[in-house]
Amino acid sequence: MTTEAERGWLTPMRARSAEERHRVSTPLELFFDLCFVAAVAQMVAPLHHDISEGHGRHGVSSFLLVFFAIWWAWMNFSWFASAYDTDDDVYRITAFVQIAGALVLAAGVKPAFDGGDFVVITIGYVIMRLAMVVQWTRAARSDAPRRATALRYAAGITGVQIGWLVRLALPEDWLVPAFLLLVAAELLVPVIAERAPGGPTTWHPHHIAERYGLFTIIMLGEAVSAATIAIRTGLDLGEHVPALVSLAVAGLVIVFALWWLYFDRSAGGLLTSLRVAMLWGYGHYFILASAAAVGAGLSVAVDHYSHPAHVTAVVAGYAVAVPVALYLFFVWLLHIRPHRRRPLVVAYLVGAALTLLAPLGPAPVHVVAGLLTVLVAITATLGRRRTPAP
Template identity: 70%
Template sequence: MTSRSWLAPMRARDTTENHRVATPLELFFDLCFVVAVAQAATPLHHAIAEGHIWHGVEGYLQVFFAVWWAWMNFTWFASAYDTDDDVYRITTLVQIGGALVLAAGVADAFDANNYTAITIGYVIMRLAMVAQWIRAARGDRERRTTAIYYAVGIVVVQILWLLRLALPEDLLTPAFAALVVCELLVPVLAERSPGGSTAPHPHHIAERYGLFTIIMLGESVSAATIAIRTGLDTGEHEAGLVSVAAAGLVIVFGLWWLYFDRSAHSLIRTLHNSELWGYGHYFIFAAAAAVGAGIAVEVEYESHHAEISGTVAAYAVAVPVAVYLLVVWLLHIRPHQRGPFIAAYPFVAVLTLLAPLGPAPVFVIAALMVLLVTATVVVGRRVPDAIAQ
């Protein structure tokens, strides 16, 4: 049981704790972050439909990194130190507020390349984590050095993010890439500090990532539904839009099925594996949310409102689906599988990328999802689990 006093000692939780599940606060935290994800996916959809593909993709990946990284740091910290007391809840509220500030600045970032509001929102979220790590340093003597590494590293990088706002526009993207590397290095260095590694709960982390994957896929369904509703309001192309909606639903459901086919907690046992698994989910989350933007682009093409070709519109769906399949295969499926079936996921990913070159690409992609799910159920589960052996 966690303490709910005003300021309980923040000690590391037991990694073998039974029945460790996501808390109501964590679920609320995730739902608030979806606002920022939706704000990033909508401009991506419009940018691709208007032919500004690179601008849309670049802006989306940058905004999504800010959302994902703040979410990921909170998730792993909460798995190790969640006290669920009043100060912890208020600090989490500050992080949520930062996410909303970030979401409010997405339009300026896409339209005017102005990252001021996004940066401020991001820094608010990250400095709230500094407060959490300082509490951990006070309460967990064994890992005090690790917590201090985290706190100092986060503060230094946030100062650099603020200084980035003063750079000329042509240096913003290179500076962003450099600061992403700095952010990723903070946990890598902190977890290898003399204080030792923190202790996240494998089952809890796997559940938290699974829930966020569901939310990202749900965001895809929501984005596609809004786009289809808008198209149907015109009273034209109804049959085509309904069929795109059906194909999109099959695709998203297939992506959900494939992610949850194998349990992930056994993959989060060592520090190295945890880092690869945790960092790699950036691509799963970003691709899952981008599928909805791609379906929305396909809707605009079907209703003759897009300024791009049918092939480009189809690739707006095919690329995130292929990325999702490849990364899920690398992180979730490949460690469990052996034998010829191990090649099924990359093979279907390649076919997905070829689908836009032929007729009815979205329906072909949906059919490929059905085939891969069927093969996973009929063949994949008959292969002995390599981890369990």
């Protein structure tokens, strides 16, 4: 670890210990997360409007495509920083370049949603990823034992970015297949690089768990923000005030419960191997995207109450229920199932299934809030019972 006295313009990028004590997120990492909020906020608003206007398929597909770019750039920086955070001046400036790329990406969200124009988003994404090439090149120069690993990362990222730029020139019919192919290539880069002869990078399990937890909080915070703006707009109309207040309370209960269920226990102890950690990290795409999409869903529910929307009550209910159910399923898969506590394993799956049925009845948002409250109660009781000693 580079101390404050040792930090300078350019210091050797030595690998940090995976067993370092008291490893926590740095101010730069927290600032990095905060700046990514702008891009996420730009995605949630058009998702909400597309669903409310009856264009749910377009909105969801655009949201998932754009969210991948944000999530993958954030994820790669976080794992790199866990192993090689020198906090020198060049490291900080390179991180700022990545933040700038995220803001460029945010500026391209509207054209992407409105007309399928991904030029600005691609440019912003490539800026973020090429900044990571600089970081990996530095690591290759300083960390001799893992030089092959770092060089594989640098070469793989560079090659895929060329692919993203080439995609801009492809015919429209090829865009989706090319996107899927490039996503697969992005996901394979760490899998191939971490298996280089020099061995994997020295990521810190508890630091990684904390980083993902902080980003999950940001996504849930975005859900609160989006729902608050929608409810305030509805209240300004002066109609349906009791229903909107009730909906606001139910929405808050949903977000509070989602936070509780994710953070009921630390995930650091689950990351026991590279394979497990990669699956855990990749699976968080669905947790993070679902958490952000809950805000859009609550906004759609507000639209349905406050003024005529182009969707039925069932569709408005599913705008909340689907992301909540996905969130529950992947929290179960990544956090609950590994502990093998049968009552909780069953409770989460039942909760997700009942959540998907809620929109078929009255007051679906309130029903979902009630189901999550019950699940929190089960988690707070059964989940904390100690296994009796043999």
